[in-house]
Amino acid sequence: MYEIRLHGLGGEGVVKLSEMIGKAATASGRWAHSFPFFGTEVRGASVKAFTRVDDKPITIKSYIYEPDVLIITNELQLQDQSILSGLKDDSWLIVNTAMEQEEFAKDFGCHVIAVNATAIGYEIIGKPIVNTILLGVLIGATNIISLESAIEVLKHEFNEKLSSVNIEAMKKGYEEGKKVTQ
Amino acid sequence: MSRQYITGCTAAAEAAKLAAVEVIAAYPITPQTHIVQTLSQDVYNGVLDAVFVPVESEHSAMSATVGASITGARAFTASSSQGLALMHEVLPYAAGLRLPIVMAIANRSVASPVTIFTDHQDSLPQRETGFMQFYAESCQDIFDLILLAYKVTENKDVLLPAMVCFDGFFLSHISEPVEIPEAEEVAAFVPRTKPQYPTMDLEHPRSFNAMAFPEHFEEFQRDKFVSMAKAASVFDEAAKEFQQRFGRLHSRIETFFCEDADWILIGLGSMMGTVRTCVEELRAKGEKVGMIAIKAYRPFPVQDVVDALKNCKGVGVMDRDVGYGTGGIVYQDVSRSLYHLDKKPHLSNYILGLGGRDVTKKTVYKCFEQVKTWKDAQASDGNDVFWPDENTKVWDTWGVGE
Numbered sequence: 001m002y003e004i005r006l007h008g009l010g011g012e013g014v015v016k017l018s019e020m021i022g023k024a025a026t027a028s029g030r031w032a033h034s035f036p037f038f039g040t041e042v043r044g045a046s047v048k049a050f051t052r053v054d055d056k057p058i059t060i061k062s063y064i065y066e067p068d069v070l071i072i073t074n075e076l077q078l079q080d081q082s083i084l085s086g087l088k089d090d091s092w093l094i095v096n097t098a099m100e101q102e103e104f105a106k107d108f109g110c111h112v113i114a115v116n117a118t119a120i121g122y123e124i125i126g127k128p129i130v131n132t133i134l135l136g137v138l139i140g141a142t143n144i145i146s147l148e149s150a151i152e153v154l155k156h157e158f159n160e161k162l163s164s165v166n167i168e169a170m171k172k173g174y175e176e177g178k179k180v181t182q
Numbered sequence: 183m184s185r186q187y188i189t190g191c192t193a194a195a196e197a198a199k200l201a202a203v204e205v206i207a208a209y210p211i212t213p214q215t216h217i218v219q220t221l222s223q224d225v226y227n228g229v230l231d232a233v234f235v236p237v238e239s240e241h242s243a244m245s246a247t248v249g250a251s252i253t254g255a256r257a258f259t260a261s262s263s264q265g266l267a268l269m270h271e272v273l274p275y276a277a278g279l280r281l282p283i284v285m286a287i288a289n290r291s292v293a294s295p296v297t298i299f300t301d302h303q304d305s306l307p308q309r310e311t312g313f314m315q316f317y318a319e320s321c322q323d324i325f326d327l328i329l330l331a332y333k334v335t336e337n338k339d340v341l342l343p344a345m346v347c348f349d350g351f352f353l354s355h356i357s358e359p360v361e362i363p364e365a366e367e368v369a370a371f372v373p374r375t376k377p378q379y380p381t382m383d384l385e386h387p388r389s390f391n392a393m394a395f396p397e398h399f400e401e402f403q404r405d406k407f408v409s410m411a412k413a414a415s416v417f418d419e420a421a422k423e424f425q426q427r428f429g430r431l432h433s434r435i436e437t438f439f440c441e442d443a444d445w446i447l448i449g450l451g452s453m454m455g456t457v458r459t460c461v462e463e464l465r466a467k468g469e470k471v472g473m474i475a476i477k478a479y480r481p482f483p484v485q486d487v488v489d490a491l492k493n494c495k496g497v498g499v500m501d502r503d504v505g506y507g508t509g510g511i512v513y514q515d516v517s518r519s520l521y522h523l524d525k526k527p528h529l530s531n532y533i534l535g536l537g538g539r540d541v542t543k544k545t546v547y548k549c550f551e552q553v554k555t556w557k558d559a560q561a562s563d564g565n566d567v568f569w570p571d572e573n574t575k576v577w578d579t580w581g582v583g584e
Contacts, residue, residue: 019187019357026187026359033358038299038351038538059320060459061352061452062542 001054002144003064007083008073011043013131018049020153025053028149033058053144073130094137096130113180124169136170140177183363190353191216193321193360194286197328199230200368203258207235207246211265212298213350214288218260240265244272251281254381263290263304276343277312282335283343288354291537299538300350302503306511312406315480317450318348321358332372333420340413349452371427414481434478435486443472445553449500450476453541460546484519496528498553502535509567530556531567545571
């Protein structure tokens, strides 16, 4: 079972991203569930979400304390180091940051991918959209789900115009993820 | 049949829609709101041919649902927490009038302190209102149990209302794959025919809700008691048909690795999914543990619980609720079930997960550890209730001492 925890700010599409991962996994015949950390919903407040992916039905109904993948949609979140809790040696830490990979990948004690998703968002979508790009990074780095199933989900989630730019952005993220792992 | 990735609230709304409910009267409350929001949109958009009655309180919601049901309409509502508490006065009317109402409950604790998070402190105290109570462990359960609830409530041997309860957020807001059958398949399982029970009929006027004097009142209660008992076998029959049609088997208790288990945890709701995961992990290490998820809490499956527990050494009852001055509410039912056995397992009680506290794997392991070492003789002072996940930092908030 793959356990993914996501941190970011309300409005950045953290919960949506957790759901898109689950949907893509389900679409490709695997099992998944996703849910936000339960609280009050406020734009700009810290947000946490969780996704599990497995080859069999998932019964556990508890938060994720030792993630295989930790996705941070906004590097400001790192000011609170407690969000890194539970990372294992072989966990993946995926962070949206303007810092370079070499500069950023310091002593986290796990695999790290620094990606400037905000810049990619401006470049391709024309807006600071990051969640679909980070979805691409996740797939490129881990292959938890297939790129094809994610493309199908985006086609279903958004209208034609939005889905085409988001798919392009996701593919860019996918290359970024692949680059680090190669 | 299609597999959809949806939340628990959407699964509940989808079940009500496919059951072709005719009247929905509801008042929004977190974490239930998405259910009635979805249904009100479906009615507005013409996807669901029903009357949606937006009322000014939950008391009115249940009153309107009762009124609709008396006319023979298939009625549905949903609530949580304080909303369910406000409904309380009307609940025994629904049962006493023998109305086949189905109500979804997204479980949320009750104030004070104010909380929007889950435990069973809202629905379990409603257990003696004459409503049947079913508890889901997954979003699929929510969908399936609502259909089963209609099948059972409308059976003429039962005619008692039902609550389908599921943990707020942990089930209401989680997205999972749920198998959704076609509308015709659901219609074949819960066909909308002319009600077989007395309804408001202008050709044959009747009086409803008349007064009963002492020489009759008790028999009305006994009738409900008997019907509630019959609901057990009616549920089993309905579950058999459900399995034939949809391929999934539901039983009033779900046992997991109980056959040769020495130590068993039993309880309700979403936390039992986590217990299931822990049982798998402990079994892989060779530990003889098992678990029981109670799906039908009212009628309480006494004999099934006895059969599943009689040969083990120790049982831990997990209560996501608290009975002040006694113990957990489910504990009372489980201990009552085992009392008449000659050879009983040791029995202890765990109060946990209140007000949305996460029941983690660590907490479940702690419960199993305690179950293994616990001996009833230790309870000579009646102290068999444990709080395995208490936060000692904020312990004794009111300075009441130990």
